[in-house]
Amino acid sequence: MIFEAMTVGSYLSNCYIVGSETTMEAAVIDPGADFKKIDDKLKELDLIPKIIILTHAHGDHIGAVKELTDKYNLKIYIHKDDAEVLKDGNANFSKMITGKSTSIIPDFELNDGDEITLGDLKFEIIHTPGHTKGGICIKVGNIMMTGDTLFNKSIGRTDFPGGSFEDIISSIKNKIFKYDDDIVIYPGHNSPSTIKSEKLGNPFVN
Numbered sequence: 001m002i003f004e005a006m007t008v009g010s011y012l013s014n015c016y017i018v019g020s021e022t023t024m025e026a027a028v029i030d031p032g033a034d035f036k037k038i039d040d041k042l043k044e045l046d047l048i049p050k051i052i053i054l055t056h057a058h059g060d061h062i063g064a065v066k067e068l069t070d071k072y073n074l075k076i077y078i079h080k081d082d083a084e085v086l087k088d089g090n091a092n093f094s095k096m097i098t099g100k101s102t103s104i105i106p107d108f109e110l111n112d113g114d115e116i117t118l119g120d121l122k123f124e125i126i127h128t129p130g131h132t133k134g135g136i137c138i139k140v141g142n143i144m145m146t147g148d149t150l151f152n153k154s155i156g157r158t159d160f161p162g163g164s165f166e167d168i169i170s171s172i173k174n175k176i177f178k179y180d181d182d183i184v185i186y187p188g189h190n191s192p193s194t195i196k197s198e199k200l201g202n203p204f205v206n
């Protein structure tokens with residue numbers, strides 16, 4: 001597996017590139033901004049981007065989607081409960097964040113437990129509502145990208161429309177913490193952690 005993390009945009013969102021070493025196909029997770037930075041990294045790694053998977057619909061995670069899809073004709077995946085928000089430039093906060101309203105129509109709407117195959121990679125979709133209704137975590141190999149659900153020793157905000165503190169705590173405890181302790185989590189903002197480290201040290205779930 002080829003894996004690259006980069007921080008993009010003024011909200012310091014994490015964008016992840018996950019590539020298959022057998023086919024050199026890649027998924028871009030949360031291209032939040034900085035199209036050129038992401039595109040340069042794809043070229044540097046010799047990867048052929050095929051899909052975009054969004055952990056949720058917020059503007060700080062979707063800012064480079066249009067430019068990437070225009071260039072590479074990528075397929076866009078998002079959980080079905082965030083699909084309507086993604087289409088609405090006000091609800092997805094793109095206007096507030098970039099000054100320009102962006103409406104994105106996804107190609108595929110995901111459900112909990114779905115799997116997306118790309119080369120030798122399998123992306124497992126875990127529905128984790130709480131930050132938004134359709135927030136997901138994406139597990140591939142021994143890593144999990146947790147979007148704005150679970151951060152290193154913190155959790156995502158729950159005061160936006162569709163947010164719920166009860167739901168986010170339940171998502172973390174009952175869905176994410178079911179996985180092995182040694183899985184490395186890569187959140188939507190800030191630095192990585194592990195499931196074990198969050199079980200022991202995250203103040204919101206202890």
Ligand SMILES: [Zn+2]
Nearest residue numbers: 056058131148
């Ligand atoms: Zn968010």
Ligand SMILES: [Zn+2]
Nearest residue numbers: 013060148188
């Ligand atoms: Zn965010």
